[in-house]
Amino acid sequence: MVSEHGSDRPRSPAAGTDPLGDPFLRTCFAVPVPPAAFLHRPRLTRRLGRVPDTPLTVVDGCAGAGKTLLVADWAARLERPVAWFTVDSCGRAPGVFWAYLLEALRASGAEELQDIGAPADAGTVDHGLLTRLAARLDARDRPVTVVLDAYDRVTALEITDQLGFVLHHAGRGLRLVLVTRVEPTLPLHRCRADGTLTEIRDAELAFTPEEAAALLELHGLHLGHDAVRALVARTRGWAAGLRLCALAARQSGDPEKYLKEFEAGQSTIADFLLAEVLERQPPATQDLLLRVSVLDRFCPDLADALTGRRDAGPVLAELHRSNAFVEYLGHAWYRLHPLFAEILKAHLRMRLPGLESELHRRAARWLRHAGPLSDTLAHGAAAGDWEFTARALVDDLALGQFFTGLRSGDLDALFARMPPGATGPEADLVRAARELAGPDRDRACVHLERARRASARAGPGRAEVRLGCALLDTLDARLAGAPDRAEHAARTARELWRDLPAALLDRHPELPALLRTHLGAARLWAGRFDDARAVLSEAAAGRDAATAPPREEALGLLALIDLLTGWPTRAERAALAALADAERFSLAEPAGLDLVHPVLAAVAVDRDELDDAQALLDRAAAVRPVPPDPVTAACRVIARACLQLARGRTEAALETAGTAVPAAVASPWAEDRTALVVSAAHLAEGRPETAVEVLRDAVGRDAACTVAAARAHLAAGDPDAALHLLDRLPADRSGGPAVTVRALLxxxxxxxxxxxxxxxxxxxxRALADARRERLRRPLLEAGPSLRRLLRSDVLQGALRSGPADRPGARGRIPPRTARQTALVVEELSGRERDVLRRLARMMSTEEIAADLFVSVNTVKTHLKSAYRKLGVNRRSDAVHRARELRLL
Incomplete structure (x- = not known):
């Protein structure tokens, strides 16, 4: 049952926090409390009583039509919880909208939604999250009722599309009530045709004469029948107009005469609001209303900060009780009716020109100490006080939110308005962060150097500024390929942490995550794999949404380390973990995944899954044509060259391998891997001596290069030299299976x-057994002709089947391509099973396949199990490969 302050729920919305760790705005979840003079309207609440029978209800009317209070009155009379979300500025971006809506659902008692994840990016929502939400709702025994108030404030068209998807696939598990000023862009015509829509529109919201008379009586006005009908005719039953008229007439000596004069003499509601509502208030109350009109929401203390007085509490309470268009949001917070606020703001500019900026400035300073940072920044920007606004962001240690979190897009848009004249180290730091988060590193360096110099001139204080400089320095050094500079900047940042409040640092877990990821990438570029792994493992250990992008980037870097050291399955596992984390937090194509697809492509090449490798590289190039840093750039170059080499395109591989990767210092592993590709290309062209020479500097330093040099010696007819190289390779530097299999061969x-x-x-x-475990095929295909004959022999295959690798859980034989046989499928795949397999080949998740085929997740799983059985496999990657072998794809 809905209570005065919301609902009797398992927990309060205050118990939840948004994905950045900040508390959700509790007022967004509060069911509005009808005023004392509210009129219960049974004819409309009976219409709302159809909600359990129709998935969608739309209450659509103009401003002041009484929509919200009508639905709030209905919700208060229900015997079950209602998830209420008032869409405000916090819900206009898709990521933020869904974060708040999920919190509203959980707060209403939908416990089964606790573990489905949450968005971590302001501008995007992963389709898998919406699919999981719809599936969980569809599985409910009883539907959950969701009210989205002020839905007309949703401006992103994709939100409506996403909401339509969830509503369609949630089935009987969701009953959605939209309270809006404009008709939503959902396919309402279909709902009307099949009877699944309840509508209450402007004409029905209009007060009847009987209702108007009852409303006026609640305001202490007893008018004749004709007077009421005339008032309803002039106001067309508009709820706000009737209330405004009642408030003004109540203060008149002859209310009936006054209302007749109003009918004849007033041309606009704005004139009426100003002359008969605002100006009838005491001067101090008028002043308060004009000043708070610059705020979206306010409490008595904030209103006092704008007026310079201390009486806002009782004044606001009285204004609400008298229904003077001051709405109570709960928890001591209020807001003005939007139309009233707009008129008051226009009147403020006319009556007190120049005061609006000062009011925004006062609001920003009050909120800096007692409100959310986002509101502080918004009012600081509205005041034009950019130095204060930039300082608030830097002092809050929120600079990292340009690179991670729900508000990254909002921050970028807000500070894009900052004029060049804004000065100070904080302003330059903000400019540098914006540029580093974008494509222009050169401009970022100029701003960063200016901030660094200004900070040095300020002396040892302002640890927040110096920490911001150190964080951006670490990122810039990583992007420049300057490992030593990154180490110095990271060390400076760690020293500065000791000078800052622990509580402040705890609010920003993204800072250490970003720092560790940048440092790990720099160490990786330098070839210090063990040191890089240590710091990246810490960055990958987080779990919350605020650290999702750096965590996924750290996982991608760890995957690359595994790949470079010869562990393809471990590399694949880390890369897929990054993709799963991004899906969980609705990060469709975040920067943190730039490295994942090239790594998976390189693994696919070693497994001779060349079409998959091509698709992965194409996807990486389509998402971000220019690699963001030298590590990613080098990985892309090497993976593409290896793929071209595997396809027999040696000239193209040599050309790709020669692509320059700009960096301050050269990377040893990038040079070694490039030499590896060049050597293999020469070997494929029948130039083994050249292949040996290309690898001369890398021999002994890199295990894979040493093994490749040994293979080139074999091709040159010198097995003794080949074995000599392998014998000199230290056991602790022999590498993983991708290296050891080649060495054994x-x-x-x-x-x-x-x-x-x-x-x-x-x-x-031994080589075949290890290759089978790792699904490695390229090493077998690269073997010389005499060895390939041995690998295909029945004697060897019999030894392999009876050897130590023939144990439970081991994979089936992985023969070289020349020995593959086309097996028959015992039972033909159905058309739907083939549809599912095609989407598996495009690396779509189970939820994405379900959404694409307009079926449930369980249906997709059923098709998958059947396809696996028919193909004789138990993993999706094996199913795709098997289907390609059988030419089913």
């Missing part, structure tokens, strides 16, 4: 050339 081929078939078979069996 080189040793096996050397044994063949030296006339030792028993040793060759023993080594080949």
């Amino acid at each position: 080189v040793r096996a081929e050397a044994a063949v050339l030296r006339g030792d078939p028993a040793t060759a078979r023993r080594l080949a069996v």
